[in-house]
Amino acid sequence: MxxxxxxxxxxxxxxxxxxxxxxxxxxxxxxxxxxxxxxxxxxxxxxxxxxxxxxxxxxxxxxxxxxxxxxxxxxxxxxxxxxxxxxxxxxxxxxxxxxxxxxxxxxxxxxxxxxxxxxxxxxxxxxxxxxDFPDELRIDLDPQPGTTFPDVIAAALALRDLLDEFGLTAFVKTSGNRGLHVFAPIEPSFEFLDVRHGVIAVARELERRMPDDVTAAWWKEERGARIFLDFNQANRDRTMAGAYSPRALARASVSTPVGWDELGSVDPAAHTILTVPERLNTVGDPWEALHEGAAPSIQPLLDRWEADAESGLGELPFPPDFPKMPGEPPRVQPSRARKP
Incomplete structure (x- = not known):
């Protein structure tokens, strides 16, 4: 007993x-x-x-x-x-x-x-x-119906290269489900709303480069069969499963850091609480150096946000449990919005 x-x-x-x-x-x-x-x-x-x-x-x-x-x-x-x-x-x-x-x-x-x-x-x-000052920029790559895990990988690799253009070093982990999480260390000198705007700027730029593959559309009816770059995960008190955290899924999967060189062959279902300890013993921790050294500023991202704003691209919707935010568009899905 x-x-x-x-x-x-x-x-x-x-x-x-x-x-x-x-x-x-x-x-x-x-x-x-x-x-x-x-x-x-x-x-x-x-x-x-x-x-x-x-x-x-x-x-x-x-x-x-x-x-x-x-x-x-x-x-x-x-x-x-x-x-x-x-x-x-x-x-x-x-x-x-x-x-x-x-x-x-x-x-x-x-x-x-x-x-x-x-x-x-x-x-x-x-x-x-x-x-009040994030030291990580986080982007959740959320696969939509009609997309595959290789589609998520392609988006993550393109996102890594884009962040590099802005001076940020990206790290990646499995979500523990169907998606990927991309993190980048940043200087903790900007508040959550600024970091959110930086993420939106990145998402919009990647959408411009890969319009058939990724989207920053908040409303599901507008996303199509594309990978959604979830900018709202950058908000205050919005979180995702941490690195090496299990998920409440039947296979006991774990949100697992992986190296970029592993990404093409990674099987998220293979990383579980039964296998990850041995992986750490043999492969090591791909995120060990995540916060080593000086972290860069997100000012280049905010400059892009401002440039987009000047061209007419403004604020995007916030999660429904947030108070109404300055400049936010109406919180109603487009198909139900009143037509002028």
Whole structure:
């Protein structure tokens, strides 16, 4: 009979910590029989790479108390009983409300997240010491119906080259599902709205170069069979699954950093919590150098945003839960808009 709890020893910067995992035999991924303890052990194995990519940032926990097929909810603020090695930082949400949000600084904190039934970790693009100023530009390449994963790869490679023209170095990871996430380190000197405008400028330029392949259209009815460059993921409090975070999908896939030279042969379905630890041991972490050295400014992107604005290309729609923003067009899909 399985015990009611397991205790894991988790190495970290301040030495080993003992983290208790209750209900260790609870099955989180029914099709594979992967348990809560399996997930906790996964984070022990990938802890240094996970924290390097996601640590020191406000983070939201996507929690599944009954497994990935059951109900879920998000936690942002520290719950009762949070250990002293898990901290919080005050952040400002789009509504203007200020509230403390969790910050993970060491692998034991991620394992504690598993104890809280977390499956997916969603880190902010900014760090806890400057939460209003992103140090990562992030673009979600979202395949639309009628597109394939090779289509996503082609868009990602073109995006990498375009970012290079603007002086930014791109890194890529699988989303854990059908898409890819492209990140670039940036100087944390511009606020979220500016970074969003920079992403829109990139998306529009790539759309001009590849009009049949990619789109920056917010409304699904206008996207067609193209790869959507989701500019709204650059907004404040909008996040995606972090690097090395599992996804709540049946195959227990992981959002996995890959090298650009791997992209042509990568199989996102092959990267799971069962395989990624060994991949890290043999291949290493393609994102290890993501934040090494000085990060560039996004000013060249903002210059392009301003040039587009002068030519009549203005603001794009915000997510529906955001307050109405200055210059934003009506939040109604084109087919339902009133005709003049």
């Amino acid at each position: 399985a015990s009611d709890a397991a205790v894991l020893t988790v190495p970290g910067p301040d030495g080993d910590r003992e983290v208790r995992i209750s209900s260790p035999s609870r099955v989180l991924w029914p099709e594979l029989g992967i348990t809560k303890l399996d997930l906790a052990n996964y984070f022990v194995a990938v802890g240094p790479a996970f924290i390097r990519a996601n640590g020191g940032r406000p983070v939201s926990l996507q929690r599944f108390p009954a497994g990935v097929d059951g109900e879920q909810f998000f936690s942002k603020n520290p719950p009762r009983g949070t250990p002293d090695y898990v901290r919080a930082v005050d952040v400002t949400y789009p509504s203007g409300r200020v509230h403390p949000q969790l910050v993970l600084d060491e692998p034991a904190a991620a394992v504690w997240g598993v104890q809280m039934n977390t499956v997916v970790f969603h880190p902010w693009a900014s760090r806890a010491d400057a939460p």
